[in-house]
Amino acid sequence: MSMKRLFIMLFVALVAISVVYGGGAQEEGGQAAPTETSEEEPLKVAFVYISIPGDLGWTYEHDRGRKYMVDQLGDQVETTYIENVPEGPDAARIFRQYAQQGYDMIFANSFGYMDPMYEVAQEFPDVIFEHCSGYKTADNMATYFGRMYQARYLSGIVAGEMTEVDKIGYVAAFPIPEVIRGINAFTLGVRKVNPDAKVQVVWTNTWYDPVKEREAAVALLDDGVDIVTQHQDTTEPQKAAAERGKLSIGYDSDMGKFVGETVLVSPIWNWGPYYAEQAQAAIDGTWVSHSFWGGIDGGTVKLSGFSDLVPQEVRDDVAAERERITSGEWDVFYGPFKNQKGEEVIPAGEQLSDEEMLNMNYFVEGVVGRVGD
Amino acid sequence: MQLMFEKRKSLSRKAIVLVPVVSFLVSLLLSGILLAIFGANPMRTFAAMFNGAFGSWSNFTETLVKAIPLMLTGLGVTIAFRLRFWNIGAEGQLVLGGVAATWVALFWSPFIPDFLLLPTVILFGSLVGGLWAGLPAYLKTKLGVDETLVTLMLNYVAILFAEGLYYGAWRDPQGYGFPGTREFPQAAWLPRFSGRAHVGLFVAIAIGLILWLVLNRSKWGFELNMIGKNQRAAQCMGVNVKRNIVLALLLSGALAGMAGAFEVTAISHRLQQGLAMGYGYTAIIVAWLSQLNPIAGLFVAVLMAALLVGGDQVQMMMGLPAAMGLVMQGMILFPMLAGSLFTEYRIKRIDKQEHAE
Numbered sequence: 001m002s003m004k005r006l007f008i009m010l011f012v013a014l015v016a017i018s019v020v021y022g023g024g025a026q027e028e029g030g031q032a033a034p035t036e037t038s039e040e041e042p043l044k045v046a047f048v049y050i051s052i053p054g055d056l057g058w059t060y061e062h063d064r065g066r067k068y069m070v071d072q073l074g075d076q077v078e079t080t081y082i083e084n085v086p087e088g089p090d091a092a093r094i095f096r097q098y099a100q101q102g103y104d105m106i107f108a109n110s111f112g113y114m115d116p117m118y119e120v121a122q123e124f125p126d127v128i129f130e131h132c133s134g135y136k137t138a139d140n141m142a143t144y145f146g147r148m149y150q151a152r153y154l155s156g157i158v159a160g161e162m163t164e165v166d167k168i169g170y171v172a173a174f175p176i177p178e179v180i181r182g183i184n185a186f187t188l189g190v191r192k193v194n195p196d197a198k199v200q201v202v203w204t205n206t207w208y209d210p211v212k213e214r215e216a217a218v219a220l221l222d223d224g225v226d227i228v229t230q231h232q233d234t235t236e237p238q239k240a241a242a243e244r245g246k247l248s249i250g251y252d253s254d255m256g257k258f259v260g261e262t263v264l265v266s267p268i269w270n271w272g273p274y275y276a277e278q279a280q281a282a283i284d285g286t287w288v289s290h291s292f293w294g295g296i297d298g299g300t301v302k303l304s305g306f307s308d309l310v311p312q313e314v315r316d317d318v319a320a321e322r323e324r325i326t327s328g329e330w331d332v333f334y335g336p337f338k339n340q341k342g343e344e345v346i347p348a349g350e351q352l353s354d355e356e357m358l359n360m361n362y363f364v365e366g367v368v369g370r371v372g373d
Numbered sequence: 374m375q376l377m378f379e380k381r382k383s384l385s386r387k388a389i390v391l392v393p394v395v396s397f398l399v400s401l402l403l404s405g406i407l408l409a410i411f412g413a414n415p416m417r418t419f420a421a422m423f424n425g426a427f428g429s430w431s432n433f434t435e436t437l438v439k440a441i442p443l444m445l446t447g448l449g450v451t452i453a454f455r456l457r458f459w460n461i462g463a464e465g466q467l468v469l470g471g472v473a474a475t476w477v478a479l480f481w482s483p484f485i486p487d488f489l490l491l492p493t494v495i496l497f498g499s500l501v502g503g504l505w506a507g508l509p510a511y512l513k514t515k516l517g518v519d520e521t522l523v524t525l526m527l528n529y530v531a532i533l534f535a536e537g538l539y540y541g542a543w544r545d546p547q548g549y550g551f552p553g554t555r556e557f558p559q560a561a562w563l564p565r566f567s568g569r570a571h572v573g574l575f576v577a578i579a580i581g582l583i584l585w586l587v588l589n590r591s592k593w594g595f596e597l598n599m600i601g602k603n604q605r606a607a608q609c610m611g612v613n614v615k616r617n618i619v620l621a622l623l624l625s626g627a628l629a630g631m632a633g634a635f636e637v638t639a640i641s642h643r644l645q646q647g648l649a650m651g652y653g654y655t656a657i658i659v660a661w662l663s664q665l666n667p668i669a670g671l672f673v674a675v676l677m678a679a680l681l682v683g684g685d686q687v688q689m690m691m692g693l694p695a696a697m698g699l700v701m702q703g704m705i706l707f708p709m710l711a712g713s714l715f716t717e718y719r720i721k722r723i724d725k726q727e728h729a730e
Contacts, residue, residue, distance in 0.1 A: 052695065082688045084695035088647015089640045092569070093435045093682065097689060100431070111551060112646055135549050175540055177550040205536065361550045 043105060043283050045069070046098040047081035048091065050110035051208035051233045057252035058207070058233040059083065061269040062109045062132075068272025069279050077279055084208075087112020095120040099127045105282050107275070108132065110207065111176065117141065128282055133178055135358065137289050144274060144292040145178075146300035149185035149357070150325050151267030153332045154296075154303050154318050155249045156189020158264050159197075159227050161314045162247060163190075166197040169220030171230040171237045173207050175371050177360045179231045184364045185332045186229065186249075191366045193317065200225060201369030208233040214240045221246060227264075238263050247309070254304035265318075266304040274300060293354065297326040333357060338365040378718040396712030400705040407704065413691050421690040422683030432682070434568035438640065439678035441570075442467065442632040442652040444577040447659030447670045448584055449628035452621050453506075454660050455588065456601045460622065462509065462524030463629040464653025465531035466502040470630025471637045472535050474498030475554060475644040478561035478637070479543070487560040494561050495634045502630015503623040505531065510622035514615035532649045539644050553645035563639035571639035573631075577671070580628065584667040597621055629653060655681075662709055664716070680705060 045066075053063035066079055080103075085094050091113050098106050099120060105128040108117055114134035121129045121141040129141040137143050159168050168190060172179050187199045200223065202216045217228050217237035221244050228241040229249035235258050241248040242262040250256060250266025274294065281287040294300025303322070306315055324330040333356075335346035340363040346352060352360075363371055405415035426436045446463040453460035477485075477494045485493055509523040538554070545555040565571045588594040599607040600614055608614050632652065637644055659677055663669035684698035 080689070080692070082685070082695070086647060086650065088645065088650075090647060090650065093438075094685060094689075096431070096435075097425070097685070101689075114551075115641075115645075134551075174552065176552060180550075359550050 042076055042078040043073075043279055044103045045077055045079045045105045045107070045279055046103040047079065048085050048094055048098075048106065048108040048113060049081055049083045050085065050087065050112075052083045053081070055208060055233045056235050056255070056258050058269075059109065061253050062107075062271055065269075065271025065275045066107075069275040072272075072276040073279055073283070076283055085113075089116055092116035092120050095129070096123070099124040104128060105130065105279065111178065114143075128287055130278060135291075137291060139289055142278075142290045142292065144278075144290075145294075146269060147293060147295040148178075148267060148269070148301050149181050149332050150296040151301045151303050152182045152185040153189040153325075154322055155229070155265050155267050156186040156191075157193050157318050157321060158306075158310060158314055159186070159229065159249055160190035160192065160194035161317065162264060162310070163194065163197055163227050165224060165226045166194060167223075167225045168197060168199050169217065169223070169225035169228045170199050170201045170369075171213055171216040171220065171228065171232055172201050172203055173231050173233075174205060175203060175361075177358055180363065180371060181357055181360045182231050183367060184360065187364055187366045188332060188337060189321075192321075197366065199367050201363075201367060203369075204232065206232075210234045210236045213237050217241060235259055250304065256304065256307050261307045261309055264307050264310050268302050268304050270299055270302050295325075296322070297328075339363065340365060340367060375723040377721050377723060378714075379721040380718055381716075392712040392715050396709040397705075399708040399712075403708065404701045404704040407700065408693075408697075411693060411697065413693055418687060418691050418693075421686040422680075424683075425686035425690075426679035426683040431568050434570035436675065436678045436682045437570040437574055438568075439652075439681050440675045441573045441577050442636060442650075443655055443659055443674035443677055444581060444671055445573075445628045445632035445635070446653050446656035447663070447674050448577075448581055448667055449506075449625040449632075450656045450660040451663070451665050451667055451670055452584070452588075452597075452628075453625040454601075455597055455665055456618055456621055458510065458513070458618060458622060459521045460506060460509070460524050460625055461521060461657060462506060462527050462626075462653070463656045464649060464651065465524070465528035466505045466626040466629035467633035467636070467653050468528075468535050468649050469505045469531040470498040470502030470633030471644060471648050472531070472538065472633075473501035473630070474634035474637050475538075475543070475557075478557040479554060482558045482561065490558070490560045491563065491638065494638055495563075495631060498634025498637075499627040499631040502633060503625075503627035506622045506626025506629070507619060510619045514618050528653070535644065535648065539646075543644065545643075554643045556643050557638065561638055562642055563635060565639060569640060571635065573635035573639055576631075576635075581667045581671040588667065593617075629656070658706060658710070662706075 047062065047066050049059045049062060051059045053059050063081065066081065070077060070079055082094060085091055087110055095106060095117055107130045109132045111133040114131055114136050117129050117131050118136045118138065118141060121138050125140055127140065131141060131143050133145045134143050170183055172183060183199065183201060190197045190199060200220060202220055204212045204216050206212055213230065213232045213234055214236040217240035220228060221241065227247045227249065228237050230237040230251055235255050238248040238250055238255050238259045242259055248263050250263045253266065253268055255266045256263040274292065278287065296302065331351060333352040335350045336348040337345055339345050342365060361371055408415040408418050425432055427433055446467055450460055450463050474494045474497060477497045482490055505527060509520045509527065512518040512523055513520045540552045543554045545553055547555065563571050563573060588597065596612045596617055599610065599612060600617055604614055633648065636648055655677055659670055659673045663673040680702050684702055687693050687698040687701060688695055
C-alpha cells in the first residue's frame with residue numbers, strides 16, 4: 001500500500017471520528033467554562049492523591065472520606081480527584097491547574113506535596129488549601145493529620161502478646177518522623193507486654209509499590225518473623241504473611257476485610273468527619289487556617305475490630321490501655337523510655353511535646369534497624 | 374506475493390516528513406478507539422490534553438518547564454547515539470549533576486562572591502554529570518565493558534547516593550526531619566522568566582543550535598559521524614576513536630548534568646525527592662524520534678513535555694484513571710517509533726518471477 005493511500009485512509013477515519021464525537025464536544029463544551037462561585041453554586045473540592053483509591057489502604061481511606069463528605073453535604077459540594085501524583089516540585093502544576101479551573105478547596109494527601117502546595121497557596125489567596133501530614137501553614141493553607149501513634153501502640157500490644165518467636169517484622173516506607181513515630185509507638189506497645197520482643201524494620205523508600213512491599217515482607221518472613229506489620233499504602237505485606245500462614249497487623253484500612261483472619265487488627269484512619277467539617281466551614285465562610293492533629297478520642301484514628309484469632313484476654317488488655325489514653329491520663333510517649341542505644345530519652349513523670357513527636361528521628365529500644373542516617 | 378523490508382540506499386526525504394505525520398495520525402486513531410471503548414469522548418479528551426499543554430500562556434510555561442530537561446538530556450543522548458554508544462544513563466547523570474550543583478550551592482556559598490555562585494553551581498553540576506558518563510566511556514574503550522549495562526546501573530547508584538544525602542548527611546536540620554536539604558541561598562537560584570519557566574530554556578536552545586553546527590559542519594562532528602557509521606573505517610582514516618568516544622560522552626553527560634543543575638537551582642531550590650522524574654529515560658525517546666537531529670530534538674522535547682503535561686488532563690478533566698494517561702502516551706509513541714523504520718527501510722513486494730531470478 002502506498003504511503004499516500006494510507007494517509008488518505010487515516011484522514012478519512014479521523015474525520016469519521018470527528019463527525020461522531022465532534023457534535024458532543026460542542027454540546028458539552030458550553031458548561032465547562034469555570035465561572036465565579038455564587039452562593040447557589042456548589043463548593044468545588046479537589047483531592048490530590050499519592051496512590052489510587054483502589055490501594056485498599058491510605059488513599060482508599062482518604063477517598064472514603066471524600067465520599068463521606070459528599071454523603072453529608074450532598075448538592076452543596078462537587079468533588080473530583082486525581083490519583084498517582086508524584087511527590088515533589090512537579091505537583092505544583094496540579095494544584096495550580098485545579099486553582100485555575102475554579103476549585104475552591106484542594107486537599108492533598110502526602111507529605112511531599114507540602115512545599116509545592118505552599119508555593120501555589122501564595123498565588124491563589126482565595127482558594128483554600130489543606131495539606132495532610134506536613135507542618136507548613138498559611139492564611140489559606142491548613143495542615144491536618146492524626147495521632148496514629150496511639151492506635152499503633154494498641155496494635156503493638158496485640159502483636160506483643162501473640163508472637164511466638166518474639167520477632168515482629170515492620171515494612172516501612174520512608175525514614176521520616178511520621179513513620180519513625182509509628183514504629184516507636186508500636187514497639188513500645190509490643191514491649192509493654194513482652195519485654196523480650198524485637199521489631200525488625202525494612203525500608204522500601206516508597207509509599208506505593210505493591211511489588212516492593214511484598215518483597216520486603218517476604219525478606220522479613222525469611223528472617224523468621226511470625227507477625228508482619230507495615231507503614232505502606234497497600235495490603236501486600238499482609239497478603240505475603242497470610243500466604244506463609246503467618247499473622248499480621250493491618251494499617252490504614254480494616255485490612256482483615258481484604259486479606260482475612262490472619263490480620264489480627266488494624267490501626268485505621270477515619271477522615272470523613274474532618275473533611276465534611278472543613279468543607280462545611282468553607283461553605284459557611286467560617287474556615288480559618290489551622291493545624292489539626294486528631295487523636296483516638298476524637299475518632300480520626302481508630303482501631304478496627306479484632307480477628308477471631310485474638311483471644312479475649314488480649315482484647316481486654318487493649319481495652320484497658322485504650323482507656324488510659326482516651327481518659328487523658330496517659331499517652332504513648334510518656335517517660336520513662338529508652339532509645340535504641342539504651343539511653344533514657346525522657347525520665348518518668350515527663351512527656352514528649354507535640355513538637356518533639358513531630359521531629360522524632362531516633363528509634364526506641366527494641367527496634368532492630370537504622371533510621372537511615 | 375511476498376513482502377520484505379529493504380534498506381533504503383539513502384534516507385527518503387518524503388518519508389522523513391511523511392512518516393512522523395502518518396504515525397501521529399495512526400496514534401491519534403488508536404488512542405481515540407481506546408478512549409471510545411472506555412466511554413470517553415476522544416475529541417474532547419484530545420482537546421483537553423492540547424488545552425492543558427498549550428491552552429494558555431501559564432499552561433505553556435509548565436510545558437516548557439518539562440521541555441528544558443528533556444531538551445538537554447535529549448541532546449546529550451543524541452551525541453552518544455550518533456556514535457552508537459548506547460548511553461541510557463542520562464537519568465543518573467542528571468541526578469548526579471543535581472547533587473554536585475547542590476553541594477556547591479549549599480557549602481561553597483560563603484567562599485564565592487554572589488555573582489559567581491550560580492555559574493559555578495551550573496558548571497560544577499555539568500562537570501560531574503560529564504564525568505559520570507565519562508566513566509562508562511572509559512570502561513568501554515579501555516576494557517571493552519558493555520556500556521548499556523554500565524550506564525543503566527550507574528543510574529541506580531546516582532539516585533540512591535542522592536537519596537542517601539538528603540535523607541542523611543544533608544538533611545535540613547530545620548525541616549522537621551523530612552527528607553530534603555535546606556533551601557539554597559538566593560544567589561544560587563536560576564532566574565525564572567514566567568511562571569516556573571526559567572532561563573535554562575534559552576541555554577538549551579542555544580546548545581541545540583550549536584550542537585547542530587558542530588555535528589553537521591565541523592571536523593569533529595564529521596569524525597563522530599564516521600565513528601558511528603563504521604568504527605573500523607574511521608580508525609583506518611586516522612581518527613582517534615577511543616579519545617573521541619570519551620570526549621563525546623563527557624559532553625553527553627555534561628548536558629544531562631546541566632539539566633540536573635537547572636532543576637535544583639530553578640525549580641526546587643533544594644535537593645529533594647522528585648529530581649529523578651524519568652527525564653533521562655524519556656530523553657532516549659526524544660533522541661530517537663528526532664532522528665538524532667539536535668534541532669528536531671528541541672521540538673520533540675516540547676512535544677514530549679506536552680504529552681506529559683497534557684496527560685494529567687486525561688485525569689483532571691475527563692475523570693479517567695491515571696493509567697489511561699500513560700497508556701495514551703504509549704499509544705502515541707509506539708507508532709512514531711515504529712514509523713521511523715520506514716525512513717530507513719521500505720516495503721518491497723516480491724513477485725514470483727522476480728523471486729526466481
